[in-house]
Amino acid sequence: MSNREVRAIGEAGWGRTLGAAVISLVYFFPVLFIILTSFKTRQDALAWPIKFIFTPTLSNFVSVFFRTTVEGGEAEATGFGLYFFNSLFIGGSSVLLALLIGTAAAYAFSRFPLKGNDTYLFMILTTRMMPPIIAIIPIFVLFRIFGLSGTYVGIIALYTAFNLPFSIWMVKSFFDDLDRDIEDAARMDGSSEWKVFRRICLPQVYAGLAATFVFAIILTWNEFVFALLLTGTQTRTVPVQIVRTIGGSMGVDWGLLSALETLFIIPVVLVTFALQNQLLRGVTFGTIRR
Amino acid sequence: MSETRSDIRLSGVTKRFVNLVAVDSVDLTVDSGEVMCLLGPSGCGKTTTLRMIAGLESASDGDIMIAGRRVNDLRARERNVAMAFQFYALYPSLTVEENLAYPLHADGLNRSQIAERIAHVSKVLDLQGILKRRPHQLGEGEKQRVAVGRSIVRTPTCFLFDEPLSRLDIQLRQQMRTQIKEVLEQLDKPTVIVTHDQIEALTMADRIAVMRAGRIEQVASPHDLFSRPANLFVAGFIGTPAMNLIDATLVEVAPGADGTPTARLHLLGEDISAQVEPAVLHLAAGSKVTLGVRPRSFELVPPATPDALHATVDLIEPMGAEMLMHLMERGTDLRCVVPHTTRIAVGASAGLRCKQGQLHVFDEQGVLVR
Numbered sequence A: 001m002s003n004r005e006v007r008a009i010g011e012a013g014w015g016r017t018l019g020a021a022v023i024s025l026v027y028f029f030p031v032l033f034i035i036l037t038s039f040k041t042r043q044d045a046l047a048w049p050i051k052f053i054f055t056p057t058l059s060n061f062v063s064v065f066f067r068t069t070v071e072g073g074e075a076e077a078t079g080f081g082l083y084f085f086n087s088l089f090i091g092g093s094s095v096l097l098a099l100l101i102g103t104a105a106a107y108a109f110s111r112f113p114l115k116g117n118d119t120y121l122f123m124i125l126t127t128r129m130m131p132p133i134i135a136i137i138p139i140f141v142l143f144r145i146f147g148l149s150g151t152y153v154g155i156i157a158l159y160t161a162f163n164l165p166f167s168i169w170m171v172k173s174f175f176d177d178l179d180r181d182i183e184d185a186a187r188m189d190g191s192s193e194w195k196v197f198r199r200i201c202l203p204q205v206y207a208g209l210a211a212t213f214v215f216a217i218i219l220t221w222n223e224f225v226f227a228l229l230l231t232g233t234q235t236r237t238v239p240v241q242i243v244r245t246i247g248g249s250m251g252v253d254w255g256l257l258s259a260l261e262t263l264f265i266i267p268v269v270l271v272t273f274a275l276q277n278q279l280l281r282g283v284t285f286g287t288i289r290r
Numbered sequence B: 001m002s003e004t005r006s007d008i009r010l011s012g013v014t015k016r017f018v019n020l021v022a023v024d025s026v027d028l029t030v031d032s033g034e035v036m037c038l039l040g041p042s043g044c045g046k047t048t049t050l051r052m053i054a055g056l057e058s059a060s061d062g063d064i065m066i067a068g069r070r071v072n073d074l075r076a077r078e079r080n081v082a083m084a085f086q087f088y089a090l091y092p093s094l095t096v097e098e099n100l101a102y103p104l105h106a107d108g109l110n111r112s113q114i115a116e117r118i119a120h121v122s123k124v125l126d127l128q129g130i131l132k133r134r135p136h137q138l139g140e141g142e143k144q145r146v147a148v149g150r151s152i153v154r155t156p157t158c159f160l161f162d163e164p165l166s167r168l169d170i171q172l173r174q175q176m177r178t179q180i181k182e183v184l185e186q187l188d189k190p191t192v193i194v195t196h197d198q199i200e201a202l203t204m205a206d207r208i209a210v211m212r213a214g215r216i217e218q219v220a221s222p223h224d225l226f227s228r229p230a231n232l233f234v235a236g237f238i239g240t241p242a243m244n245l246i247d248a249t250l251v252e253v254a255p256g257a258d259g260t261p262t263a264r265l266h267l268l269g270e271d272i273s274a275q276v277e278p279a280v281l282h283l284a285a286g287s288k289v290t291l292g293v294r295p296r297s298f299e300l301v302p303p304a305t306p307d308a309l310h311a312t313v314d315l316i317e318p319m320g321a322e323m324l325m326h327l328m329e330r331g332t333d334l335r336c337v338v339p340h341t342t343r344i345a346v347g348a349s350a351g352l353r354c355k356q357g358q359l360h361v362f363d364e365q366g367v368l369v370r
Helices: A014-038 A042-046 A059-065 A080-111 A117-126 A132-145 A152-176 A180-188 A193-204 A206-222 A225-230 A238-245 A254-274 A276-283 B046-054 B096-106 B111-124 B140-152 B170-186 B198-204 B222-227 B232-237 B278-282
Strands: A066-068 A075-077 B008-017 B020-030 B035-039 B061-066 B081-084 B158-162 B191-195 B207-212 B215-220 B244-254 B262-267 B270-275 B288-293 B298-301 B309-318 B322-329 B332-339 B349-354 B360-362
Touching: A014 A254, A042 A254, A059 A066, A059 A080, A059 A254, A080 A117, A080 A152, A080 A193, A080 A206, A080 A238, A080 A254, A117 A152, A132 A152, A132 A225, A152 A206, A152 A225, A180 A193, A180 B081, A193 A206, A206 A254, A206 A276, A225 A238, A238 A254, A254 A276, B008 B046, B020 B046, B020 B061, B020 B215, B035 B046, B035 B198, B046 B061, B046 B081, B046 B158, B046 B191, B081 B140, B096 B111, B096 B140, B111 B140, B140 B158, B140 B170, B170 B198, B191 B198, B198 B222, B207 B222, B207 B232, B215 B222, B215 B232, B232 B244, B232 B288, B232 B360, B244 B278, B244 B332, B262 B288, B270 B309, B298 B332, B309 B332
Parallel strands: B035 B191, B035 B207, B081 B158, B158 B191
Antiparallel strands: A066 A075, B008 B020, B008 B061, B207 B215, B244 B262, B244 B288, B262 B270, B288 B360, B298 B349, B309 B322, B309 B349, B322 B332
């Protein structure tokens, strides 16, 4: 039997596979370059032509967490651990909060429509139609008035508000696609409305919630402008810290910067991989009918 | 009001949507242990009627009584009614076993009672092998059995089935029809089945309510529905191939010697005599009527036989043991079922005579004269 016959239906041949690999490598190259640079010494990082073969070092990763003074004194913590925690804590809690409120709102919009339901939904969507930066001055003033600048509560509330429209719209579409008969069946089987939501509807949209979570967490994790303006030394997130690393008396430390960025992308990669099955089901949700 | 009473009574039940009357003043009684089929074309209001009994739609008007209690204002979960849905509506995130157990949780049964009930139902419906599977791993027939199982697992006051067999292939459909009928016979509860398939209704129901445009046209046993259709709609809707409905004029009618009157009728340009129901005597001579003759009530006779219609064979459809013949006369298609051994060719002329006592006469309003 020839290889051609063994191949699964519609599977691409070697030529196309190779072509696709080359193209994806082009797109992946910047990320790869950053990861490589994070293992390079300062000399290797600046070398031209680009070195692909070099002796790797972990010193960049060490200096992400510890700073040694020029005089060779005690190692001093850079506070990166805190910033990393801040990013995780602020991103995680605001997305979870948005998902929690968003799911409840989405279910209500889907199952218990108000008069003028679509108008409300449209208004919610309009908040995403302009770039958030337009609202920066009023938000900044509000934060000053209420003393929210530099606090966890402030930035978490802001990110929750940013994630909410997206969560509502996305989760609502998952609820809309569910089979209503199943809910009616549960009602006939003696379920309260809460049980219909909790035991019947919610489990059916878990994949959708996971997909929404991943999209929202990526946006929040990478957010820079509001974090720059509204977080303080204690609540600073990683993107802000990355930018602050640029500059200084010795110019840009590319190795250190790359190490920071490498560490920064790890959580997102982990979350995406952990949820990839749900993600796939989530984004293809409703495209295949019963 | 006795405790054991268990029946469904609808009186004047109406459902109005914004600018549409989906169900128009329906009166219907389903007794304990009786299987009632709601039969009708799509959009006739049969499913809406069922959903109003279930409590999934509210009635705009009228009373819905279940087991002697007015349930109009009760929610679905408070009515203690079991329903099997057209698309099964199994809980996708639960296993078959959990699906079956779900209605029992609301009844507050303990673990061993639940296990006992599930064991019983899965034995009756042959579900033992698939209890641990989830709905998406089941075939259509298995899903159907689980859906039926979930509705009979508890002891509700009545059972409702919405198009229970519509998704199954023909072989499975016959098998399930028998199985459901057996299961229902053991339950001494009123059952309402919605269907658009008359074979399903005729085989499963004790009585059938034929619906059209939100109204009930006739409620009768399958036999009566077939042999004495109340009006032209029911006559044309029930029975395959459909009944021949021929416009005619009643020339005169006279009481016969044995009590069966004989009528002289003018139809398709011919005058024929035929025996009719005594009630036809009340019609005035010259009345416009519609004659209903089932294709199997016609017999082929040689051309020029007296009191037979004369027509030309237009088309012959073999149906296995029988043949369906279409004969044309003055633009009217006359259908007649004959044994497959009949020797006749397309284009031949033939006589058609209605077998004795099988002629239905409908008056000008389309109502059966009886």
